[in-house]
Amino acid sequence: MADQMDIDLPAPAPQQAKKKRFEVKKWTAVAFWTWDQNNETCAICRNHLMEPCIDCGNNPNFGANSRTATHTKCPRAVGVCNHSFHLHCIDTWIQKRNSCPLDNSDWSIKDILKD
Amino acid sequence: MSSTEKRLLKEYRAVQKELAEKRSSIRDTGIVDLHPLEDGLFRWSAVIKGPDQSPFENALWRLEIDIPTNYPLDPPQIKFVVFGEEKIRQMQRKTGSGTRKVCYKMPHPNVNFKTGEICLDILQQKWSPAWTLQSALVAIVVLLANPEPLSPLNIDMANLLKCDDMTAYRDLVHYYIAKYSAYESNDV
Numbered sequence: 001m002a003d004q005m006d007i008d009l010p011a012p013a014p015q016q017a018k019k020k021r022f023e024v025k026k027w028t029a030v031a032f033w034t035w036d037q038n039n040e041t042c043a044i045c046r047n048h049l050m051e052p053c054i055d056c057g058n059n060p061n062f063g064a065n066s067r068t069a070t071h072t073k074c075p076r077a078v079g080v081c082n083h084s085f086h087l088h089c090i091d092t093w094i095q096k097r098n099s100c101p102l103d104n105s106d107w108s109i110k111d112i113l114k115d
Numbered sequence: 116m117s118s119t120e121k122r123l124l125k126e127y128r129a130v131q132k133e134l135a136e137k138r139s140s141i142r143d144t145g146i147v148d149l150h151p152l153e154d155g156l157f158r159w160s161a162v163i164k165g166p167d168q169s170p171f172e173n174a175l176w177r178l179e180i181d182i183p184t185n186y187p188l189d190p191p192q193i194k195f196v197v198f199g200e201e202k203i204r205q206m207q208r209k210t211g212s213g214t215r216k217v218c219y220k221m222p223h224p225n226v227n228f229k230t231g232e233i234c235l236d237i238l239q240q241k242w243s244p245a246w247t248l249q250s251a252l253v254a255i256v257v258l259l260a261n262p263e264p265l266s267p268l269n270i271d272m273a274n275l276l277k278c279d280d281m282t283a284y285r286d287l288v289h290y291y292i293a294k295y296s297a298y299e300s301n302d303v
Contacts, residue, residue, distance in 0.1 A: 093188060101243040
C-alpha cells in the first residue's frame with residue numbers, strides 16, 4: 001500500500017536553479033535635477049532665476065526689445081562665489097557697492113548664462 | 116508699477132501669508148505685525164516683541180518704515196515710534212480701543228532715545244538687496260538682545276553696559292516699559 005500513496009517528492013533541484021526567481025518586465029528611471037548653483041531665486045528681485053527679472057518679466061515688450069539692445073532675453077550672471085542673479089539685477093546693485101548681495105564678498109562674474 | 120513696488124508687493128504677499136498662519140515662524144522671530152500703510156507701498160508699520168531672556172522680553176514696540184524709491188538697492192529707513200511724555204500720558208488716560216499695549220520709549224544703547232532712530236550696520240553701509248523688510252526686522256529684534264555699546268546712540272544705556280551693571284540696565288528698561296506703555300488706538 002505504501003508505495004501507492006501520494007508522496008510529494010522533492011522537485012529535481014538542478015532544474016529549479018536554472019529558472020530565474022525574478023524577471024524584470026518594466027523599468028522606469030526617475031531622475032531629479034537642479035542647477036549647479038547655490039541659489040535658484042534671484043535674491044535681488046526675488047523672481048526665480050529661470051524666469052526673467054522683475055523688470056523684464058512685466059515688460060509687455062520683453063523678447064522684442066528688452067532693456068539692452070543686445071539681449072532679447074534676460075541672462076543670468078554667476079559670480080566667482082557661485083551665487084547667481086539676473087544680470088540686470090546685479091548690474092544695478094554693483095553700481096552701489098561691488099559685493100555679492102548674499103555673502104558680501106567682492107563680486108566678480110564667473111559666467112553669464114543665456115538661455 | 117515700478118520694480119520697487121513689484122518687489123514690495125511680493126514681500127507683502129509673503130508676509131501676510133505667514134502672519135495668517137496660526138503657528139508661523141515669523142511670530143517666533145518676534146515680528147507681531149508688518150503691513151503697509153493705506154497710502155501705498157512705501158510706508159509700512161510694524162510691531163515687534165522683545166526677545167526672550169532679555170530685559171525687553173514680552174514688551175511690544177511699534178516701528179515705522181520708510182522705503183526709498185530705489186529699494187532694494189537702498190536700505191529701508193526703520194525707526195522706533197517714540198512719543199513725548201505728555202502724549203503718552205494722554206494715550207494712557209484715553210484707554211484706547213486697541214488691544215495691544217505698546218511701549219513708546221526705547222532705552223537701548225543703539226537707539227536714539229529722542230527720535231527712535233536705530234544704529235545698525237545692515238541698515239546702513241552693510242545693507243544688501245538680499246535683505247527683506249522681514250529679515251531687517253528680525254535683525255532689529257536680535258539687536259535688542261545683543262546691544263553693541265561701542266557704537267552708541269544712547270550713551271547712558273551704553274555706559275551701564277560698559278560698566279557691566281546689568282541690574283541697573285535691566286531695571287531701567289523695565290521702568291520705561293512700565294511707565295511708558297499704552298494701549299494703542301486703532302488709527303495706526
